[in-house]
Amino acid sequence: MTPSDIRITAEPIDNGRCKFLVSEPVHAGGVRRFASRDEAQGSPLAEAIFAIPGADVAEIIVSGNLVTVVKQSAAPWPVVGKAVGQAIRSTLAGDRPAVAAKPAPAAGSPTADDALYERVADLFDQQVNPMVARHGGRVELIDVQDAVVMVRMAGGCQGCGMADVTLRQGIEAMLHQHVPEVRGVVDITDHTAGSNPYFAAAKK
Known part of the structure; x- marks a missing residue:
C-alpha cells in the first residue's frame, strides 16, 4: 500500500474538533485515546499528529478507520487537515503499526x-x-x-x-x-x- 492509495474524508464538527474517515483500517484493536505527547509515544500516527506545527493538538481518538482530532489553536481545519492527512497516509504506509495496542491492565485489578x-x-x-x-x-x-x-x-x-x-x-x-x-x-x-x-x- 502506498500513501496515494489511501483516501481520507474530513468531517469538521466545530473549529476545535474534526473527524477523519480513512479508506483503510487505522486501528483494529478497539478505541485508543491520546491526551498528550507522552501518551502518544510508541504510536507513530499519534506522535505525528501531535507534532503538527501550529495545531496545538489536545486529543486524538482512533477507532477502526476513524480518527478524531481535537485542537486548541485557531488554525482552520482546511490547513490542519492537510497535515493530519499526510500523517495518516505516511504512517499507514510505514512498516510499523500506526497505533500501538492499548496497554492491558494488571490481571484481577479493576480500574x-x-x-x-x-x-x-x-x-x-x-x-x-x-x-x-x-x-x-x-x-x-x-x-x-x-x-x-x-x-x-x-x-x-x-x-x-x-x-x-x-x-x-x-x-x-x-x-x-x-x-x-x-x-x-x-x-x-x-x-x-x-x-x-x-x-x-x-x-x-
Whole structure:
C-alpha cells in the first residue's frame, strides 16, 4: 500500500474538533485515546499528529478507520487537515503499526474506568437510549478511557443534523448530572454513512 492509495474524508464538527474517515483500517484493536505527547509515544500516527506545527493538538481518538482530532489553536481545519492527512497516509504506509495496542491492565485489578463504565452503561440502558429511541435512534457505549466516554450513534441519530446537539445538550448533560466523574463525551460515529447524512464529506 502506498500513501496515494489511501483516501481520507474530513468531517469538521466545530473549529476545535474534526473527524477523519480513512479508506483503510487505522486501528483494529478497539478505541485508543491520546491526551498528550507522552501518551502518544510508541504510536507513530499519534506522535505525528501531535507534532503538527501550529495545531496545538489536545486529543486524538482512533477507532477502526476513524480518527478524531481535537485542537486548541485557531488554525482552520482546511490547513490542519492537510497535515493530519499526510500523517495518516505516511504512517499507514510505514512498516510499523500506526497505533500501538492499548496497554492491558494488571490481571484481577479493576480500574476506575471499569467502575465508571458500569454506571454509564446503566444510565444508557435506563435513560439515554429510551430518550433517543423516541426519534428512532440508538447510542452505543463503546468505551470509557480516563473518564472520557466514547459513544457511537446509530439509527436515526447517525447522520442527523441534530446529532451534536443531542450529544452535548442531552447525553453529556445527563452524564454530568448522574455520573459527575465523567470528564467528557466523544462521538466516534461516521455520520457520513447515515441514511440522511448532514455532512458533505471533503477529501483531504
